[in-house]
Amino acid sequence: MKVGIVGATGYGGVELYRILSNHPHVDECILYSSSEMDVPYSNSFPHLTEISDHILKNIDVEEIKSNVTVLFLATPPGVSRTLSPQFIDSDVKIIDLSGDLRLKNKSEYEEWYKRPCVDENVLEKAVYGLPEIYKADITKAKLLANPGCFPTATILGLAPVVENKLVNEQSIIVDAKTGVSGAGRNASQTTHFSEVNENVKIYKVHEHQHIPEIEQALHTLNDAITCISFNTHLMPMTRGIMATIYASLTDTYSTEKLLDLYKDFYADSPFVRIRKQNEFPSTKEVYGSNFCDIGLKVDERTGRVTIVSVIDNLMKGAAGQAIQNFNLMNGFEETTGLYHAPIYP
Numbered sequence: 517m518k519v520g521i522v523g524a525t526g527y528g529g530v531e532l533y534r535i536l537s538n539h540p541h542v543d544e545c546i547l548y549s550s551s552e553m554d555v556p557y558s559n560s561f562p563h564l565t566e567i568s569d570h571i572l573k574n575i576d577v578e579e580i581k582s583n584v585t586v587l588f589l590a591t592p593p594g595v596s597r598t599l600s601p602q603f604i605d606s607d608v609k610i611i612d613l614s615g616d617l618r619l620k621n622k623s624e625y626e627e628w629y630k631r632p633c634v635d636e637n638v639l640e641k642a643v644y645g646l647p648e649i650y651k652a653d654i655t656k657a658k659l660l661a662n663p664g665c666f667p668t669a670t671i672l673g674l675a676p677v678v679e680n681k682l683v684n685e686q687s688i689i690v691d692a693k694t695g696v697s698g699a700g701r702n703a704s705q706t707t708h709f710s711e712v713n714e715n716v717k718i719y720k721v722h723e724h725q726h727i728p729e730i731e732q733a734l735h736t737l738n739d740a741i742t743c744i745s746f747n748t749h750l751m752p753m754t755r756g757i758m759a760t761i762y763a764s765l766t767d768t769y770s771t772e773k774l775l776d777l778y779k780d781f782y783a784d785s786p787f788v789r790i791r792k793q794n795e796f797p798s799t800k801e802v803y804g805s806n807f808c809d810i811g812l813k814v815d816e817r818t819g820r821v822t823i824v825s826v827i828d829n830l831m832k833g834a835a836g837q838a839i840q841n842f843n844l845m846n847g848f849e850e851t852t853g854l855y856h857a858p859i860y861p
């Protein structure tokens with residue numbers, strides 16, 4: 517199979533390349549750029565010297581339609597809005613890593629992303645690609661909205677207690693932390709070394725574009741959930757997301773009972789690992805892998821539960837999950853090319 521990557525010169529794109537170039541069902545990766553064509557890919561990424569002899573190609577929709585079976589869009593918000601509709605009537609399957617196709621409500625996208633949304637007829641064809649919850653739909657998808665990094669960690673952390681109605685619907689609070697690679701490869705004042713090093717910074721307070729995405733998914737699991745409290749913090753690390761989640765329990769449940777519930781819920785999910793009692797995952801324990809690790813503990817004094825969910829933002833939060841979806845959409849084993857140990861330490 518030939519696959520294409522638009523945005524190959526970015527962090528999500530190069531992570532896709534890393535995995536797809538060793539994927540047993542991928543014969544060729546064709547790499548597209550909007551700014552650097554006809555130059556070696558290794559000019560953008562010298563760590564690929566003698567590994568990649570790819571030449572970056574111009575984004576030509578007709579050429580893509582005739583050469584590519586699956587196209588990954590690892591592009592900033594707004595790009596998929598114009599590119600995806602051009603493939604709707606073709607045989608090319610699209611996997612979009614941006615937020616452009618994730619929200620089912622067009623005006624909600626425009627409010628949170630502050631930009632125009634793709635047409636509703638395209639939006640309604642897009643399947644939200646969180647395999648642990650929507651696997652059946654993903655296997656039939658032609659247009660796939662890959663989930664955001666924070667939503668992946670948060671929704672997986674909450675799904676078992678939300679679906680089983682074990683937490684009060686209005687009590688959910690998510691305190692999330694991220695590594696700097698989540699902001700992409702372009703430098704900015706916020707991601708400048710001097711601003712990030714030895715610092716922890718809260719950002720987009722009550723305004724993060726992932727809030728409606730998380731609420732939309734939780735609402736499908738339990739329609740009494742309408743809103744959550746959610747904030748994000750930039751940490752002095754390259755990769756990793758930790759979502760620390762607090763919610764009030766509807767009854768008295770032991771930690772042991774909840775851990776058993778999580779193990780059952782994720783029994784058929786090869787990339788979700790539930791930790792032992794009193795063991796909590798750290799971001800380094802999933803670094804470079806497609807795992808989402810979850811630990812939890814009931815606070816008997818307050819009747820609340822604390823849930824800790826970690827992922828690598830570029831893997832389960834972006835490229836790894838996109839390839840998990842690629843596997844499911846093409847009838848391959850879900851774990852193909854992805855099931856390996858995290859890099860540690």
Ligand SMILES: NC(=O)C1=CN([C@@H]2O[C@H](COP(=O)(O)OP(=O)(O)OC[C@H]3O[C@@H](n4cnc5c(N)ncnc54)[C@H](OP(=O)(O)O)[C@@H]3O)[C@@H](O)[C@H]2O)C=CC1
Nearest residue numbers: 523525526527528549550551590591592614698700701834
């Ligand atoms: N980084 C992360 O952890 C995560 C990222 N995402 C999402 O994935 C997408 C990619 O993110 P990331 O790789 O970090 O971003 P980067 O900024 O690192 O890369 C984006 C790439 O998009 C390409 N691009 C820019 N403008 C255009 C355009 N008009 N048309 C086509 N291509 C364009 C650029 O390549 P070129 O100039 O060569 O065309 C650039 O290399 C974003 O939507 C992001 O929000 C989602 C989850 C996690």
Ligand SMILES: CC(=O)N[C@@H](CCC(=O)OP(=O)(O)O)C(=O)O
Nearest residue numbers: 614615664665694695696698699
């Ligand atoms: C560190 C950092 O800035 N992270 C980004 C990650 C979001 C992202 O990747 O955007 P979409 O998933 O919406 O496309 C942020 O918090 O906005």
